[in-house]
Amino acid sequence: MNKLDLENRVAVVTGGAQGIGRAVAEQLTGHGAQVVIWDRDISLARRCAETIGPNCLAIEVDQADWNQVSQAGRQTLAKTGKVDILVANAGVAGSNGVVWEYDPQEWRRIMAINLDGPFHCCKALLPSMIERNYGRIVTVASIAGKEGNPNAAAYSASKAGVIALTKSLGKETADRNIAVNCVTPAAARTAIFDQMSQEHIDYMLSKIPRSRFLEPAEAASMIAWLCTEENSFTTGAVFDLSGGRATY
Template sequence: MNQLDMAGRHAIVTGGAQGIGYAVAQRLLDSGAAVSLWDVNQDQLAVAREQLAARGPVSAVGVELTDESSVNAAIAATLRAHGSVHALVNSAGITGGNGLTWELEPKVWRQVIEVNLIGSYLSCRAVIPGMLAQGYGRIVNIASIAGKEGNPNASHYSASKAGLIGLTKSLGKELAKTGVLVNAVTPAAAQTPIFDSMKQEHIDFMLSKIPLGRFLQVEEAAAMIVWLCTADCAFSTGAVFDLSGGRATY
């Protein structure tokens, strides 16, 4: 494993109690960072914090990312514990299941947009003022190949991730001269608990699209994401980095 330098840095990872977010938290801690886990699932959050504590300083905050007041309370608690935020990884997300666009319930469609896009926006909004004040920050949004290509039977998820890519590009331009860099990654599917809400035929469809012939490993995603959190990432902002196993060649 290549050594990444996050010594003396503090990072927030939303959705950090499981999946890619948990792997990112592991890699951040192994790279010398202090980590704050933000997650809505209090039970998983407590377990994740206990498991990660041996690797380095880690705190945990229960937060409903779609609720502005909850996010505001989470950043206040995080700043009390750590003093400043140097990196934010927006990993929290849901799929909302699968279905044809006109057969998906509006409530489900809105919920996916709220969690995947609005939640990331509110998290960015919470950390950026502090990053601007210190003249340094890194934000990494975990989008999806679905946001580039639009997966059938997943219009809500695809639209939310396309929106997250757009948010990344806009923020990257707005913050370009401030020392705060904003980038996104677009993973193909990784076999995480998010699969539990998908139909098997949709999982098979996603695998069939990956030239490497396998799903992404969460440790592979963490390697790229954590590098984007480091000072070594110095000339990329508003960029979208491929993690699709060859599916996206553009």
């Protein structure tokens, strides 16, 4: 792992208890940052934080609930004094199915977690970044948000929304020392696969020219650099982690 300079930085990683989020939390602490994991599974998040070490702590939060996110923001700032970095990673796959048979309640649930959630987290933490004129935000969308996966319209649409949110926010903060960027991973074999049918998993693999799934540590390496002070010009951009799948 190349060494990045994140000394004296404080990062919030949503969904940091497992998968890509955990890999990000591990890498950021390895580069010197203090990490606060925001996760709705607080037992798993605390175990993860204890394993990572003393520079990592966990706070329970359901990012779909604005009141919980707002409270978590205040709690984090009270504990750490500042937040320099937000990695908005938490999300769900939801159930698979065609649009005309899809449960509207399930659609709303996926949108609340995957799209409202990153909006809530940015809204809660940006004021302190603006006040200090420094911040790095990385949202985790998906290649599905660019290409649209069949039988996953809700997930795809929510991740397309994350891309647009990132681009808008990047423009809104471009006159400050704040960088807001997005990564669009191909599928990684994490716990999110438990929410998908085997048919859908096979479909995703068939679309990746590298013929394998993304490793969480590979995603974390790109995300970590986007969190550094060196990333001083790029904002409102989308970085693919698609193994060659992305066509634009």
